[in-house]
Amino acid sequence: MKRRLFIASSLSALGLAGCGQVKESLTEGPFHNVLYSAENLNQAVLGTHGLAREYSERDVDAQFRVNGFDTPSDATYARLARGGFRDYRLAVDGLVERPQKLSLAELRAAGARSQITRHDCVEGWSAIGKWNGPQLATVLAMAQPKQTARYCVFHCFDVDQSGQPYYESLDLHQAAHPQTVLALDLNDKPLDLDHGAPVRLKIPTQLGYKSAKWVSRIEVVADLKPFFGGSGGYWEDQGYEWYAGI
Ligand SMILES: Nc1nc2c(c(=O)[nH]1)N[C@H]1C(S)=C(S)[C@@H](COP(=O)(O)O)O[C@H]1N2
Numbered sequence: 001m002k003r004r005l006f007i008a009s010s011l012s013a014l015g016l017a018g019c020g021q022v023k024e025s026l027t028e029g030p031f032h033n034v035l036y037s038a039e040n041l042n043q044a045v046l047g048t049h050g051l052a053r054e055y056s057e058r059d060v061d062a063q064f065r066v067n068g069f070d071t072p073s074d075a076t077y078a079r080l081a082r083g084g085f086r087d088y089r090l091a092v093d094g095l096v097e098r099p100q101k102l103s104l105a106e107l108r109a110a111g112a113r114s115q116i117t118r119h120d121c122v123e124g125w126s127a128i129g130k131w132n133g134p135q136l137a138t139v140l141a142m143a144q145p146k147q148t149a150r151y152c153v154f155h156c157f158d159v160d161q162s163g164q165p166y167y168e169s170l171d172l173h174q175a176a177h178p179q180t181v182l183a184l185d186l187n188d189k190p191l192d193l194d195h196g197a198p199v200r201l202k203i204p205t206q207l208g209y210k211s212a213k214w215v216s217r218i219e220v221v222a223d224l225k226p227f228f229g230g231s232g233g234y235w236e237d238q239g240y241e242w243y244a245g246i
């Protein structure tokens with residue numbers, strides 16, 4: 001994290017920082033690595049395709065802290081939770097050929113990438129946990145993103161005190177990373193409500209706030225500007241980096 005901050009600050013010293021402009025510059029296909037911006041340069045320096053360290057079972061922390069907004073209080077979420085999420089369907093739609101509405105059984109059938117990784121929160125705590133669930137790439141592939149697709153936006157069930165929804169986004173490179181998963185289990189048990197049940201994003205190559213909990217919908221889009229504050233995530237809209245590589 002220190003190294004990342006160091007690189008980030010050297011980039012700003014060079015006058016390259018600022019993640020606001022980045023989204024416009026990613027005009028090439030999703031699988032092109034364009035170095036038009038500090039954000040992409042940052043990604044290139046640190047490596048989008050490197051793997052986050054994976055730990056062993058004995059490194060798993062007994063307690064995994066809960067952080068962020070309160071567990072969603074809205075009626076839909078409460079009803080789904082009461083039913084053990086049997087009626088939950090993850091929508092995958094937007095710029096896709098085949099919109100999906102996936103049950104938990106279908107998500108489990110999409111394969112599982114187990115990984116024991118460290119979660120780093122910007123607030124200065126970390127925890128090692130074992131996450132299990134299908135790779136995001138597999139689930140996106142089921143929906144078949146169109147040529148114009150650039151990003152996926154994660155819509156969540158929770159809102160802040162003023163009613164603003166939490167949301168996050170990744171570009172399709174980050175989405176295709178082998179350790180980017182839709183986690184269904186933490187430490188061999190289905191996610192509990194506080195850790196984002198029934199489905200959360202887990203992306204161990206980036207800071208904790210990218211790992212959206214309580215995901216209701218994944219929307220595949222060409223541009224992040226139309227969403228909320230336009231910076232690609234709840235915390236990004238308050239000035240945090242969109243690319244939060246560790
Ligand atoms: N929907 C949603 N996802 C979220 C948050 C949140 O408030 N709402 N907080 C983020 C932050 S800042 C962190 S550190 C992690 C915390 O995950 P945990 O509660 O499982 O430890 O979730 C992230 N994902």
Ligand SMILES: [Mo]
Pocket residue numbers: 067120121122123208209
């Ligand atoms: Mo966090």
